[in-house]
Amino acid sequence: MINLKAPALVEREAVDRSVSERVRSILDRVYRDGERALSELNHQLDDYEGPILIREKTLNTALAQMDKTLRQAVEIAIDHVRSFHKAQKALFKDQEWEISPGIQAGMRFLPVRSAGVYVPGGRYPLVSTAVMGVVPAQEAGVSRIVAFSPPRGSCGISKPILGTLALLGIPEVLAVGGAQGVGALARGLPGIPPVDLLVGPGNAYVTEAKRQLFGKVGIDSLAGPSEVFIIADRTANPAVLAADLLAQAEHDPDARVSLYCLDQTLAYQTLTQVDHLLSRLPTGKTALQAWSASGTVAVCTLEEAIATANRTAPEHLELAVENPREVLKECTAYGAAFLGHQSAEAFGDYIAGTNHVLPTEGRARFSGGLWVGTFLRPLTHLEMSKDAARNLSKPGECMALAEGLHAHALAMRLRGEANS
Numbered sequence: 001m002i003n004l005k006a007p008a009l010v011e012r013e014a015v016d017r018s019v020s021e022r023v024r025s026i027l028d029r030v031y032r033d034g035e036r037a038l039s040e041l042n043h044q045l046d047d048y049e050g051p052i053l054i055r056e057k058t059l060n061t062a063l064a065q066m067d068k069t070l071r072q073a074v075e076i077a078i079d080h081v082r083s084f085h086k087a088q089k090a091l092f093k094d095q096e097w098e099i100s101p102g103i104q105a106g107m108r109f110l111p112v113r114s115a116g117v118y119v120p121g122g123r124y125p126l127v128s129t130a131v132m133g134v135v136p137a138q139e140a141g142v143s144r145i146v147a148f149s150p151p152r153g154s155c156g157i158s159k160p161i162l163g164t165l166a167l168l169g170i171p172e173v174l175a176v177g178g179a180q181g182v183g184a185l186a187r188g189l190p191g192i193p194p195v196d197l198l199v200g201p202g203n204a205y206v207t208e209a210k211r212q213l214f215g216k217v218g219i220d221s222l223a224g225p226s227e228v229f230i231i232a233d234r235t236a237n238p239a240v241l242a243a244d245l246l247a248q249a250e251h252d253p254d255a256r257v258s259l260y261c262l263d264q265t266l267a268y269q270t271l272t273q274v275d276h277l278l279s280r281l282p283t284g285k286t287a288l289q290a291w292s293a294s295g296t297v298a299v300c301t302l303e304e305a306i307a308t309a310n311r312t313a314p315e316h317l318e319l320a321v322e323n324p325r326e327v328l329k330e331c332t333a334y335g336a337a338f339l340g341h342q343s344a345e346a347f348g349d350y351i352a353g354t355n356h357v358l359p360t361e362g363r364a365r366f367s368g369g370l371w372v373g374t375f376l377r378p379l380t381h382l383e384m385s386k387d388a389a390r391n392l393s394k395p396g397e398c399m400a401l402a403e404g405l406h407a408h409a410l411a412m413r414l415r416g417e418a419n420s
Helices: 013-033 035-046 056-064 068-089 127-140 159-167 178-187 204-213 238-249 264-278 284-294 302-312 324-328 345-350 386-402 406-418
Strands: 002-005 095-100 103-111 114-118 144-149 172-175 197-199 227-232 256-261 296-299 316-320 336-339 376-384
Touching (some): 035 178, 068 159, 114 127, 256 264, 264 296, 316 324, 336 345, 386 406
Antiparallel strands (some): 002 296
């Protein structure tokens, strides 16, 4: 493997510790002072003095004022995302099985009662994340969905975000972001009960708040910087590869972008295209920071590229190769894969139907992205006949006594004696 561009090493430990301490302070303040703390933090951090709860009239006004072309695009995205997640829901069917004569074991899948969906609105107002967070919750059957997003000055929450939430039929929207927003929905406010589950990507403060409150409230995942890992062969277009790399790099200065080429000429051509695009993109400054810090371009064999992808478990995996489905068979750890030269990761971010809330920082080794199953709880049940209880009482009692748990043993022995 030849590295043409290797990532710079950045020390983040001190920054992470500072974020953790700041988040703990914010959460303590929100838990202690509730709505008053939120209003003060909105003023201090976001220069916002408006209401925390956004009224339905405001949502409808934002929808009425929404650019028609944008509204049509969002409606297409909602339809596609809903179709994909409706298909996921069909996977979940209540079932019951006879484990052995007289023993019936089963499962039911019930949605959480309430969920909070965070919609980022800082660096970029992510209209798409409103769709990605709300639709799977709706398809799972969550009865109460609360959206929350950071306000920005006197304008409050981004109007396109409000319009999208109106399109989605979300009546409960809070103008609060960051760690304080996470704390508010975990704690609850007057007239706004706490939620059972919090989902959605956010900045370091949102992620750290979710980490600190996990257990008090459920969470989907801990989001890190966005990532793309591209495997490309000689059939790929260098200009397209450059665009795909920078589509991730423009997210955030900490975004991580990697290109593993099976052809050296393609690698050099893509580097040239990246330099060209960086000078032209309106988001070039942010993209350049990410490209300088974490950009990787390597020339390698297909086996080396696959092995590296499986080891790093990227958020987004693009297979810009001639036979992507054959390569996919060997790939075992990724948040979402994009097959072939037409399947830009950006389509998945917005409008094609798959979800863009995905595991980062190697977490695809043990978890997946946001989906209908995130909002469903598998509940098991057991029913035993008299004969089954009698037959299992002695071996069950034996195991309980081996563990020193005598009431467990008694509970089974009494069934056995009663059914003899």
